[in-house]
Amino acid sequence: MRGAASPTERRRPALFRKDGLKMKGPQAQSARKLPNAWKVRSRFIALFTLPTFVLFAVFVLLPIVQGLYYSFFQWSGLSKDMQFIGFDNYVKLFHDPIAWRALGNDLKIALIRLAFTLILSLGTALILTRCRVPGNRFYRNVLFFPVMLSVVVICTIWMLLVNPSIGVVTRILSFFGIASPDAGWLGDYRTALYTTIPPAVWCSVGFYMIIFISAIESIPAELFESAKIDGVSHWSEMWDIVLPLLRPQINFCVIYVVISSMNGSYLFVKLLTDGGPNSSSQVLGTYMSLNGFNYHQFGYATAVAMLILAATLVLSTVLNRIFRSDAYEF
């Protein structure tokens, strides 16, 4: 139940329990008799979290605060002269059709990428753990390999794969009549945006697959044995045993894919289409970069950055609520 101490927590000495100070009775008295233990524990926690927090504050919080500050100014980014203009950048952003198109593109990428990443990573994890696949370890390594590649390498490979003249992907699909052999998807305003999604999925599936594999392998074998004895089918096993127990990892995957997509789609779009043709594949990241480094309007660019932050927070909060789950302990 939510809020109740887990079996592990109940076995812990009162001095070190999370709910130690709220306890009543003799155990609480003994806990309160040695407040130094809590201080020791607090210091211990602080010592190990402080460096991370400092790095987080310097490289994440501070830039966000600075960005918010700059968004109220008109600033070319090439001099110290900044002119305070209040909310003008946000008013301009509200009336900017390209910004809204970019936001829509970001949401499309995030949701499509989430669907494919979740299905592929979960599917491969299930196959590699619940089915007897020869060369299991080999496939795990091969599927994880793209995670280690640089995005530039991945995008370069993808551009060759979908090249209108020599692309293998276009040739195979044209063999099955799905596409014309000289299709230039990255240059077609109807397909450019969606063509940036496959490499983004490909380079992240392995990462989530490993997380799911680890979670599946930590499920006690007794549960599967009991299910087998009860005559549960593979599908039922997956739907009724494995997936519910993977809810926390699925939740993590959903949030992380969305966050990394909202922030990371910039790289794929920049390298593959540069927001074109005719801004059809523009995303907020590339639009922010265009305004900052090309148009020299850093104030407006940081306003776009704030929009990215707000959209990411809203989307991840909504998805967190949808995929919210209880933790199970064995």
Add this chain to the structure above:
Amino acid sequence: MKKKALVLVLVLVMAASLLAACGATSTGSSAAGSSAASSSAASSSKAVSSSSSAASSSSAASSETAKITGTLEVAVFSNGDKMDDFWNKAVAAFEKKYPDCKVTLTANPKIEDSIRPRFVSDNPPDIYYMGGNANNDEAALTAEGKFLKLNDWFDTATADGYDGLLKDNIGVKMFNTVNNDIYGVSFSYGTWGYYYNAGMAEQYGWTAPTNWKEFTELAPKIKEQGIYPMIHQGKYPDYLGYGLLQPGIATDSGKDTLVKMGNLDAATYRSDAVKNAYKKFETLRENDWVPASALALTHTEAQMEWLQGKAFIIPCGNWLEGEMAADTPDGFKMAYMPTFWYDSTNKPVYVASGTRISIAAKAKNSEAAKAFLSILYSKDMTKAVVEDAMGVPVMKDDLKGLTLEPSSQDMINQVNSGKVTVINEVGGAGNFEPYEQQRTATKDAIAAILGGQKDADTAVEDLAKEIEKIASDSSIQKVTIS
């Protein structure tokens, strides 16, 4: 215990390397800061005034040499060995003439990444050569007053190996000029036009088109052979814009039209001259004279396809031979021509453009910087421009004994024959388009027409509306080009 200690050491090493990277400073900034010449400090404060003394002429060579001391920091774009050679020659020539002044040279293809923040913190290099993507910052840096006015230097400078003043020996002025104030100069220039496959022309008896009518008559004959009349660097519609469209508009209606467009006159964008120019993209698409998939190609991909004989024509600036030297098949013949994107009987136009070099307004050694600029126009460096493929030298020079790149020679021959007119670009970076937003809007319009997303009339009307938006946007600093 040992394991814990090892883990702790690894964590500390990683953290230390992270912090060390944050603390790195650019090379040369401390060297530039140690320049001690008081005369340079005095002259740098004078330099921004338009009434600096012309009396400090360069006639007294020994006194001039004596003035040039301390250190000079030069930051340049350079994308390879040949460019590096050019800059090393310039530095060597400068240090030979001014032995009391040492040069710190920083050259790399992403120079803007390290130099941009230095302009923000008012600690710029003395000299900045804005090639590559650094070009994008030129107009904004000029508007922010980051560059020194060079009018007084240009009025009195001389160039070794040439008689008289520099200004009398310059053939093509490629300056960054705002209201007649010079903020950047160029020692070489290039042009935009198109290349054609000369071997294919010989094989099939084709003549490279010199106007739009000739192109429309030739294109079906090319298609009959299963070859595309034209391919383009689709991801970068600038190639079509600068190589064909812009000089085509100038050919039909004169440089003034380009100037008005550069000054954000939406009515000019809506004029028949401009609409007719954009309609030609529609003709290309409707007749399948360019591959629809070209919009997906980068510049090197499109150029490779052209070298493989997939198309007859490709728009480009006159650097294609150099850029694709390693990929050009043996025996491949290419030739360079001005735009055919026009309907009148006027002489076709080349728009000449040049990468500019500027002196920082807060340069620590502006006297030495001016002397360095003069070195770049010397006879030896004119020779180096040709030898190191930096473009066509701007100086009036017969270039005896020197061999230009074939396309540059084609261009010079065409100009000398009187069949072609050259107009110089204005507006800083961007060939008559001083605003990056304007360039983006032009590229988007071209891509929209070629991709079938819009017809020409709609694309031009949307472009004109975008121009009006830029013109009325008070956050964009406006310049007037002429």
